[in-house]
Amino acid sequence: MPRIKSKFAETAVIAALTALTAVTTMLVRVPIPATNGYFNIGDVFIILAGLWLGPRAGFIVGAFGSAIADAIGFPVYIPATFIVKGCEGWLTGIIAGNSGPVSLTRPVVAAVTGGLSMVAGYYLFEAFIYPLLGRQIPMFNITDPAAAFIALLPNAIQGLSGIVGGLALWKAMTAGSQNHEISDEQPFSGKHG
Amino acid sequence: MNSAEKKMTISAFDTYEGLVDNFVQSTGIFFPKMAAGRGEFFRGFSQWLACLRKSKPLAVITPDPAQGLALPNAIQIITSALNQSGSNSGEAEAAMLIEKYGLHTQMLTQPVSTLSGGELLLLNFAKAEAQCGHVTALAACNPVFWLNHSRHKYWLNLCRHYEIQEKPVDVLILRGDQLDVSAGSDKFPPVAPLPVNLLVDAPLVNFPEIQFPVFHAASKLQYSWASGPEEIFSPFLLTGDNGVGKSIFARLLAGILPISAGRAFVMNSDGNRNVRLLFQEAIAQLFAMSPFEYLRRVFSSSRALLAEAVGLFRSLMQAMLSKQLSDDDQIWNSLLAGKACLIAARLAEKPALLLLDEPGWGLSRSDAGNLIFNTCRLAHQLGTGVGIISHQPEWHDFAASNLKLKKIAPEQVEISHEPI
C-alpha cells in the first residue's frame, strides 16, 4: 500500500472509493427473499480499498459505502452491513499489510479472509443477532437460522466475485508502480521569453 | 510586448507531455497523461499519493482549465478563493470579479460542467485574482488558447494584477502559442474541396441540468440558418465567440444531443448521413485506454475495420512526423497519437462528415496544423467531409467554407455562411 503523505489526499481517495462502492452496490442487486437481503458486487471495491490503502480505509469504504447503498431499498440491513462490510475491509487491510504488488500470496490470503468474514458475519447477524433483536424491535424480525443458512450460498458467490474482482483491480492498479521519489523542486525549464 | 508580459516567465514546450511533466514538477500537483493508458495513470497516481510534496501556495491554471475548478459553480469558487485571501466580501465581490473577466453574472450559479472552454478559462482568471492575496505565484498553462483575440486583454489584466502585487507569473505554453513570440506562421497548402449538404431547420436543444437548482436562460438553445439550406464545402470552419454554442452544435449534428424541436443533419452525395465527432476533451474518448488498446477494443467485432483503422492511424502518424516510427516509440502514447487514433477509428467507418472540435488543443501549432492538414487529405480521399470547430482564426485561410455562429438573443444562435 502506498504511504499517503497528505491527510487530505487519503480522505479524497477513500471518499472516491466509498462513493464507487455505493454506486456498484446499487447497480447490480438481486434480492434474496428468504432473508430480505440482496446479492451485489460492491465487495470488489471493499477488497480493493483494504489491499490498496490498508485497514482504516478498508473499514471506512466497506462500512459507509455499503451502508449508503442499503439505505436505498434495504434500510433494515444498515447496522449489519456497517459492521460486517467494515470488518471485511479492515481484515483485508490488516492481513495484506504492506505487501507490494510483487508477492501475491498475502494479498490473496487477505482477500479470501475478507470475503469469508463477510459470509460468516452476515450468517451471524441473520441467524442469531437479528432474530434476537427482533424480539424487542419488530423491524429486525425478518430472518431466522434456516433462512440464514439458505443465504450462505449467494453470499459465498458474492464473496468470491468480490475477491476475484478486487484482486484483479488491485493488480491492475499497482502493476509496475513503485514509490519513486519526485525530485526536488525544479525551476521552469523551457525557453524563456 | 506589453509591460505586464515582460514580468512573466514563459516556457514553451513541443509536446503536451513535456508541458504536463513540467507542470507536475513545478507545482507538485499530479496531472495525468491519459493517452498513455491506465497502467501509466495508476503508476502516476500512486507516486503522487506516496510522494505528495507540499509546495508554496500557488494559484494554478491547469493544462485543462476544467480541472482547476474544484467546486460546483462560480460563486462558490470565487468566494472560497476570496476567503483564502482573507476577504469576507462574499457574493458582491465575486460578482464584480467575474464581470471584470468578461463573464455574465448569470454564470455565478451555472454549473461549471456546463461552461465552454473559454468561459472556464476566464473563470480560472477570476479565481486566480481572488487567490492573489494568499498565494506566492501564479503558474498558468496555455492561458490564452481558449480565448478569442478580443479577450486576450483579460489575461493581461490578470498579469497586471499579479505585477502590482509583486508576485511572479510562470507561463507554460505549447510552441506556436499566441504568447510565443518566436512563433512563425506555418501555412499548409489547401486541400481540394469536397461538397457537403448541411440542413439546419431551427433545431432546439434543452439542458435540464442547467435549470437545477436555479433556472438559467442558458438552459435552452435554438439555432437558425441565416441563408437557407445550401451546399457547403469541406473542410469547413465553424467559428464564433466563446460560449456561443459551437460544441453544442457539433454534438447536435453528431446525434449525441437530442433535439427537442426542428432538425439538423449533414448528408453527402451518396445519401450518407453518418457524422462522427472528435470531442474538445478528446482524451476522454479513449475511455482510459492507450491508442492501440482503443483500436483493438472498438474494432473487436470487425477485423477488416481494425486492419483499416490501424493502417490509417499509422499512415496519419507517419505523414505528420515525416519519419518511420518503431513500435516502441514513446510517441504512440502521446496526446497527438491519441487524437490521430481517434480520427483514424472514425475515418475507417467512412462517415459523411468528421467534426473536429478544437483539434489544436494540447498540440503545438505545427502539430495541430499537421494533424488537420493530413486528416483533411486522408478524409477527402475516403469521401468524408471535415468540419473544424474552433474560435481561432488561423484556420480561416485553410477552410473551403466558413460558418459563423452568432448569438442574436440569449437563447438564439444564428448560423451564417460566409464565403471565402
Next chain:
Amino acid sequence: MNRFEFPAFLKLQNLRPWWLKMAVLILIGYPLISNRPAGIIAVGLEKLVPETPGSVLALPIITFFIWACCLPSLGTAKLLDYLAAAYTMAITTVVSGAVLRGLLPALFPADSADNFRLLRVYFNILAVFPYSLTFLNSFAVSNLMTRLTKTRGRFRDAGLHLALALRICQHVGEVIPKLLLVWREENPDMLLPRCRDDWHSISSLLRWPVWIIRSISQWIFACIILTFEPIPVMVNEIEQIDESRDSDAPDKI
C-alpha cells in the same frame, strides 16, 4: 414551452436555519425508516374500505408523499430524471430477483409472502432515490467550505475532511453522465458495438456476451480513472484553505 416555477418558500434548499431544514427533511423521510406511518395508513384504509389491501396501498401513498415533498425543490424536469433512474434501479432489482427465484430456486427460495417483500423493496427504491438526492442537494458543500475557511477551533480539520469527501461524492455523480456522452458517440445503440461487420452469423450470439463483459470492465476502469483524475487539484485547493487559516491565525486553537 411555459415553465412552471414553484414559489421559493416551498423549496427546501431555501429553508433557514440549517437545523430547521434538517428537521423538516428528517420528518419527510420518517416513513422511509419506520413502519409506523405505513401501518397507520393501512389500518385507516382497511377501516374505510374493508376489502382494500391497505398494507399494499400504503406503499404507493407514502411514495407519492415523498415525491410531492421533493417536487418543489427539484422541479419537474429534475424529478423526472431522478425517477427515470429510480425506476430503472427498482425494476432491475425486482425483476432480477423474480427471474432468479424461478431459475435457481435452490439459491433464491421464496414463498408467497416474499412477493409483498419485493413490492416493498420496489416502492422503497422509488421513494428513497429522489429523497436522498433532494437531501444532499439541500445542503451546498461549498457553503460549508466557505464557512470552514473562516472557522477557528478544534473541529476545523474534521470539517475540511468532510467538505472534501462530500465534494468527491458529488464528482462521482458527474463522471457517469460524461462517460455516457462519450459512449453514445462511440456506440449509438448503447448495448451493441457500432462496428460489427462480422456479426451476421450465429457465432455473433456468443460474441455479444464477451463484448458486454469487456465493456463492463472498461466502464469500471474509466469510472475509477475519471473519478481519481481531479483529486490532486481538489486536494491542493483544500490544503491551500487549510494553510491560509494556519497562516492567518497560528495561535488560535
